Amino acid sequence: MIQFDAVHKRFANGTTAVHDLSLRVPEGGVTVLVGSSGCGKTTTLRMINRMVEPTSGTIRVGGKDVTEQDAAELRRSIGYVIQQAGLFPHRTVLDNVATVPLLLGWSRRRARSRAAELLETVGLAPDAARRYPHQLSGGQQQRVGVARALAADPPVLLMDEPFGAVDPVVRTQLQDELLRLQKELSKTIVFVTHDVDEAVRLGDQIAIFRTGGHLVQCAPPAELLARPADDFVAGFLGAERGLKLLSLRTLADVPQAPAPQGGTWTLVLDEAGRPLHWATRDTEVPLRPLRDGDSLLAALDESVASPTGLTARVDADGVLTGVTSRDDILRHAGRAHTEARVSA
Numbered sequence: 359m360i361q362f363d364a365v366h367k368r369f370a371n372g373t374t375a376v377h378d379l380s381l382r383v384p385e386g387g388v389t390v391l392v393g394s395s396g397c398g399k400t401t402t403l404r405m406i407n408r409m410v411e412p413t414s415g416t417i418r419v420g421g422k423d424v425t426e427q428d429a430a431e432l433r434r435s436i437g438y439v440i441q442q443a444g445l446f447p448h449r450t451v452l453d454n455v456a457t458v459p460l461l462l463g464w465s466r467r468r469a470r471s472r473a474a475e476l477l478e479t480v481g482l483a484p485d486a487a488r489r490y491p492h493q494l495s496g497g498q499q500q501r502v503g504v505a506r507a508l509a510a511d512p513p514v515l516l517m518d519e520p521f522g523a524v525d526p527v528v529r530t531q532l533q534d535e536l537l538r539l540q541k542e543l544s545k546t547i548v549f550v551t552h553d554v555d556e557a558v559r560l561g562d563q564i565a566i567f568r569t570g571g572h573l574v575q576c577a578p579p580a581e582l583l584a585r586p587a588d589d590f591v592a593g594f595l596g597a598e599r600g601l602k603l604l605s606l607r608t609l610a611d612v613p614q615a616p617a618p619q620g621g622t623w624t625l626v627l628d629e630a631g632r633p634l635h636w637a638t639r640d641t642e643v644p645l646r647p648l649r650d651g652d653s654l655l656a657a658l659d660e661s662v663a664s665p666t667g668l669t670a671r672v673d674a675d676g677v678l679t680g681v682t683s684r685d686d687i688l689r690h691a692g693r694a695h696t697e698a699r700v701s702a
């Protein structure tokens with residue numbers, strides 16, 4: 359757990375970057391810091407590993423005051439990922455990842471074998487290990503950055519706009535990858551982003567900052583979206599708060615019915631029972647079958663695109679389990695919104 363108590367940071371030029379910050383970052387979860395440019399997110403992050411020293415207040419990591427620890431040692435025990443990955447250009451990918459274990463005194467062999475294992479964990483092909491950073495795409499470099507930060511298996515990871523410089527498709531893949539890794543590793547992650555959708559997707563809790571380094575609200579995404587503390591938070595979250603909330607709810611509890619027979623549109627299946635498309639006698643419309651774990655937002659999107667207003671649902675093997683109507687999805691969405699408002 360990371361605990362900020364009454365932390366203040368004023369730079370030598372008189373700028374107050376962080377104002378009286380008290381914040382609890384729970385162990386094993388992702389805390390996302392968001393807010394407009396210059397509101398103190400990076401400064402907050404960098405005070406955790408003492409790249410920036412607070413003017414007053416205390417920061418504890420695992421119960422220990424960071425100022426009472428050797429700064430270099432502290433930094434080695436905390437993973438740090440930045441935008442553009444910040445890799446060493448003249449070292450191979452493998453050596454980049456092995457850097458911290460070597461600094462910690464591991465043998466070259468052990469450090470390299472750990473690095474190779476981690477490259478696989480973050481989804482890079484083995485031949486990437488021998489290349490230099492400039493020979494990789496931006497998304498691949500970010501994966502190396504994550505592998506490097508994980509190399510010494512630190513309990514805490516600091517991530518500063520790690521996916522800010524890649525295109526939206528790669529960004530979504532990197533977010534998926536981080537969620538998958540986090541399920542396995544349960545690190546305590548502090549993640550800085552400008553992107554509200556990224557924050558909602560990744561955060562167990564989201565801390566929203568306002569210019570001048572003021573923390574305005576810190577809450578789980580569903581609570582934040584259902585009950586923003588003030589107009590600033592509501593404005594920052596954007597006009598589509600309701601839809602964002604739907605991205606957090608799954609289809610699991612929404613009822614399904616057997617696929618309709620004999621109407622204008624038929625749901626065509628392959629021989630294993632997997633849905634292929636909707637069809638009339640002379641038209642075919644593609645479909646995207648959804649699973650219980652998919653979001654209500656994806657289900658609504660699919661039902662709007664479907665010529666029948668129905669979403670085809672499948673099990674883990676892709677075999678049809680039933681269909682759900684747009685009305686059922688909307689009814690469930692309305693109930694989920696009411697519950698979120700009441701319980702927040």
Ligand SMILES: Nc1ncnc2c1ncn2[C@@H]1O[C@H](COP(=O)(O)OP(=O)(O)OP(=O)(O)O)[C@@H](O)[C@H]1O
Pocket residue numbers: 369370371373374375393394395396397398399400401402552
């Ligand atoms: N070394 C420094 N000296 C003086 N002022 C600084 C220094 N570092 C940051 N600042 C100022 O402190 C404030 C907070 O900066 P910080 O980088 O923490 O914001 P941020 O929310 O991370 O911004 P961005 O999203 O643009 O990265 C800004 O006004 C910035 O100009």
